[in-house]
Amino acid sequence: MNFFSSKSAAQRYPKGRPYFHPLVIERISARLSLAKPIDRAIDIGSGTGLSTVALREIATEVVGADLSPEMLALAPREEHISYVLADAVKLPFAENRFDLLSLSSAFHWLERSEFLREARRILRSGGWLIVYDYYFPGKMEENAEFQRWYREIYLTRYPAPPRAGLVFTEDESGNEGLHLEGHEQFHNSVRMSVDGLVDYLMTHSNVAAAVEAGEEDIGAIRYWVEETVRPLFGGLKEGTFRFYGPIWYLRKTS
Numbered sequence: 086m087n088f089f090s091s092k093s094a095a096q097r098y099p100k101g102r103p104y105f106h107p108l109v110i111e112r113i114s115a116r117l118s119l120a121k122p123i124d125r126a127i128d129i130g131s132g133t134g135l136s137t138v139a140l141r142e143i144a145t146e147v148v149g150a151d152l153s154p155e156m157l158a159l160a161p162r163e164e165h166i167s168y169v170l171a172d173a174v175k176l177p178f179a180e181n182r183f184d185l186l187s188l189s190s191a192f193h194w195l196e197r198s199e200f201l202r203e204a205r206r207i208l209r210s211g212g213w214l215i216v217y218d219y220y221f222p223g224k225m226e227e228n229a230e231f232q233r234w235y236r237e238i239y240l241t242r243y244p245a246p247p248r249a250g251l252v253f254t255e256d257e258s259g260n261e262g263l264h265l266e267g268h269e270q271f272h273n274s275v276r277m278s279v280d281g282l283v284d285y286l287m288t289h290s291n292v293a294a295a296v297e298a299g300e301e302d303i304g305a306i307r308y309w310v311e312e313t314v315r316p317l318f319g320g321l322k323e324g325t326f327r328f329y330g331p332i333w334y335l336r337k338t339s
Contacts, residue, residue, distance in 0.1 A: 128140055
């Protein structure tokens with residue numbers, strides 16, 4: 086089930102998601118020792134285009150692909166960036182088309198083997214598959230009690246839907262013709278007001294799953310989250326919230 090395919094979920098996404106992607110792109114550029122932009126890159130699971138736009142820093146031409154027309158309708162239109170409505174395991178491109186394929190916060194929703202085979206098909210020899218994610222451990226620097234609210238109250242009421250893990254091994258990736266070159270972790274902190282934090286939490290698959298299943302109205306969820314989290318700010322206009330994520334680097338071997 087695609088929890089982000091509805092118009093409501095699509096509209097919440099660009100409003101609430103932190104724009105951390107340039108931080109990852111900077112690390113990718115350093116890791117790959119890019120002296121100049123690569124020719125063509127594709128961003129799978131592009132959603133509303135946050136991760137796609139960031140790729141323009143290291144690629145001359147960028148394509149964003151997503152299965153949700155509602156998401157793609159909100160993606161920014163910029164020169165040298167195009168979008169296509171497509172399934173991640175059935176992409177409408179010829180073999181050996183791209184120098185780099187990126188996947189941000191979407192790998193856990195895909196069938197691993199099918200996607201890796203498709204990634205290898207459209208990548209040129211020596212091309213890169215970069216898979217990364219962005220995790221929220223529920224830590225607020227100004228109030229340790231926030232983590233208890235997040236884990237014991239919020240996640241109990243809105244549990245995360247089942248998903249695959251984001252871990253690669255050399256044997257597993259090698260079977261699909263992609264060599265695991267390495268991985269790293271990145272960290273950053275984001276300042277958010279109560280409204281900003283609520284906007285972010287409304288983009289979670291936890292919330293989207295409850296809405297799409299017809300269990301709760303998004304307005305009711307937002308009201309409950311805001312009312313229960315506001316006291317944890319203790320009068321602060323903004324709090325500091327920690328995020329982290331992995332970046333995995335795989336390369337087509339032939």
